[in-house]
Amino acid sequence: MKPSRMNNTCIVPTLLMLWMVLSGSATRKAQEVEETENEREFDYMRGSEKGPRHWGELKKEWSACKHGQMQSPVDLSCARVKIIPRCQLLQTDYFSSNATIVNRGHDIAIYWKGDAGSIDINGTEFFLKQCHWHSPSEHSINGRKYDLEMHMVHVSVENKIFVTGAFYKIGHRPDRFLSQLEKEIEHLVDGKVERQIGEINPSGIQTRGNMYYRYLGSLTTPPCTEGVIWNIDRKIRTVSEAQVRLLREAVHDQGKPSAIECLLSRVVCSECGLVTPLATSSAPSAASSPTTPLATCLLRVRPHPRVPLHRRDLRWATTTPTVSAVPLTGTNFSASNWNRKLIGVRFFAKGCKAMLGPINDTEESRSPRDDDDYDTHTASIAAGSVVSDASLFGYASGMAQGMATHARVAAYKVSWKGGWNG
Numbered sequence: 001m002k003p004s005r006m007n008n009t010c011i012v013p014t015l016l017m018l019w020m021v022l023s024g025s026a027t028r029k030a031q032e033v034e035e036t037e038n039e040r041e042f043d044y045m046r047g048s049e050k051g052p053r054h055w056g057e058l059k060k061e062w063s064a065c066k067h068g069q070m071q072s073p074v075d076l077s078c079a080r081v082k083i084i085p086r087c088q089l090l091q092t093d094y095f096s097s098n099a100t101i102v103n104r105g106h107d108i109a110i111y112w113k114g115d116a117g118s119i120d121i122n123g124t125e126f127f128l129k130q131c132h133w134h135s136p137s138e139h140s141i142n143g144r145k146y147d148l149e150m151h152m153v154h155v156s157v158e159n160k161i162f163v164t165g166a167f168y169k170i171g172h173r174p175d176r177f178l179s180q181l182e183k184e185i186e187h188l189v190d191g192k193v194e195r196q197i198g199e200i201n202p203s204g205i206q207t208r209g210n211m212y213y214r215y216l217g218s219l220t221t222p223p224c225t226e227g228v229i230w231n232i233d234r235k236i237r238t239v240s241e242a243q244v245r246l247l248r249e250a251v252h253d254q255g256k257p258s259a260i261e262c263l264l265s266r267v268v269c270s271e272c273g274l275v276t277p278l279a280t281s282s283a284p285s286a287a288s289s290p291t292t293p294l295a296t297c298l299l300r301v302r303p304h305p306r307v308p309l310h311r312r313d314l315r316w317a318t319t320t321p322t323v324s325a326v327p328l329t330g331t332n333f334s335a336s337n338w339n340r341k342l343i344g345v346r347f348f349a350k351g352c353k354a355m356l357g358p359i360n361d362t363e364e365s366r367s368p369r370d371d372d373d374y375d376t377h378t379a380s381i382a383a384g385s386v387v388s389d390a391s392l393f394g395y396a397s398g399m400a401q402g403m404a405t406h407a408r409v410a411a412y413k414v415s416w417k418g419g420w421n422g
Helices: 052-058 182-189 241-250 350-356
Strands: 091-094 097-103 108-112 117-121 124-134 148-155 161-170 194-200 212-218 226-239 306-308 322-324
Touching: 097 182, 108 194, 117 161, 148 241, 161 241, 182 194, 182 241
Parallel strands: 161 226
Antiparallel strands: 091 117, 097 108, 097 194, 108 124, 117 124, 124 148, 148 161, 212 226, 306 322
């Protein structure tokens, strides 16, 4: 919830392959698992000595608020993210447990005192600790903020943090989970800071969509701990105007500023889809090391097979080029199957084959489309590069090793039937 310390303009798109960059190895252990509850130590007023721009200076342990490179919230920019609808659902196992509702000054939160269950992410169990609400939303999609955003905070035994989130817009249908808490929240409006509310079942919170954004970020208030995995449902749910008003009145919120950080060395992805970190670095020169770290953002899907790319999509280009879609064929594909939705499509595999050996045509597809008719594309200056120790579901550490560092644009689709061989 900090004013932006940089502009929100993406620099040129570059490629990191799906299977290279989705490894859990980059998930950092959180040193602090809770946000600061005493709001007297900080505030949200622009220009205040305790405001967001100064959070990192107020305490040594809050330095990430100023110097962190993976801060939240961010704009999820759904136009730059390919959402794939056949994703693996989140594996949750929630159950009723005694809870306390707390007015933290900047939001209303529910803390489960006992074991309220957990969520399983790629074999790691994250235990539910609390949930809370922000109005307006902290994250945004294509610059749009929503009336309410809910966060469920989970912590593993290794103190890694996983947050599931959901957006709400004001509508005719109230949120059922909030409905059962309205009387308890009303008591907090009367000045009480904390209240025991008995057993609450978190299963009543609706966050289990099958399309969602995931990225590596931070807590949104001090200490701004990084290494937090964010998982935000793409579905927009409804909440009543009265429910939003109640949450805001409880914390005497007249609309705290909550600026969106640009995606800086972050990853935004769908669970089974493409990752899109953005960068603020300049273009690599001819003398650049082949291990120069690269970052990506997806180009907008365009409706025609041959269109000029806008100059802002190609910050490193001196002219505005035109690229053509090129249908490629494989054992399960032909030119007639091509749906003409991609631009500049080529299959780059030189780097992968050099490291991993020949492509196995029984498992991988030499095509910009997979066998379920999904397609995506990115712009690349490092076509076919490889990152070690990566897997399909998570975040990767390491660097992309560019092979075509001066290519103008090379659109690329990672296609697979059962996964990359090797």
